[in-house]
Amino acid sequence: MSNRTKLFIPAAFFITMLGLLFYGLGRDPSHVPSALVNRPLPEFSKPALLDEMSTVDSSELKGGIFLVNVWATWCPTCVAEHAYLLEMSQHEKNVTFVGVNYKDDVGAARDFLTQRGNPFKYNLVDADGRLGIDLGVAAAPETFLVDATGTIRYRHVGAIDNRVWAQTIEPILAQIQ
């Protein structure tokens, strides 16, 4: 290597570091990779939210595509995304929407769904957040896409909106359908 080319080594190093740091700057530090993607949906048997006498069992969630949404009435982001989920549940006939009412007041949750509409075919109560821990939930809202084999294919932290649906959920649904 000639001395002239050697002079460019610091510049190349600088530009590489610049690129690396710029890449780091654009990343969302709160985005934590999920340990559950490509793993089966955890098994559970939880009381149904709208019918006290019955339970929802994980064995019922088989053989189709499921969107499992972890929500609560005390969570403002969940309240904000509710209208969009309601709209999408009417649009996407191939996807079964499942609501996990997470550490919530059951009465308030029932009232909420009665007044604002119910996007979920299955509604279950996770009163102590135990199912939340099994799902690796850090805070509501979180949403999981489960394929026909019962495998979690995607986990979304935060609200689902038009942009998230078009950019992330739509392509995954196309892939797993």
Place this chain on the structure above:
Amino acid sequence: MKRAILLPLALCLWLCAMAANAAIEELDFDSPEQEARYHFLIDEMRCPMCLNANLSGSDAPIAADLRAEIHSQILEGKSNAEIIAFMKARYGDFILYRPPLNPATTLLWFGPLVLLALGLFVARRLLRQQRFQPAAPDLSLEEQARLQSLLNDEDSPAS
């Protein structure tokens, strides 16, 4: 007079004690060894919601839930390794404050060492180059004469 000071002081202390009680959960353990393990685990694990707090230092609801989970698993007789595996299966490596050594974290563990080695190598090269460089070029006769006269000037008292 004394009582007038003592009463607010006592109230103050009592309120402080109340606040301290609120922050620390009272937990029962079968043995001091279990309690030590509990504190070890909640110090080693990160709160999944907060970016930089461990389970023991976080007020987030999920941190409280996970502390309770660890507590009950310890009472069930689970080992540290089993509890860590349980948490890792749900929250991934992120739950561990000390990242494990695996292909994805190689850069994290060894990157600084590589950079240090690189820096030492460059510094050595630069120092060596400097040593071989000739000293400042010799002065010409004319320049030496000028230098001498300047030095002489300095020696003589200022006019």
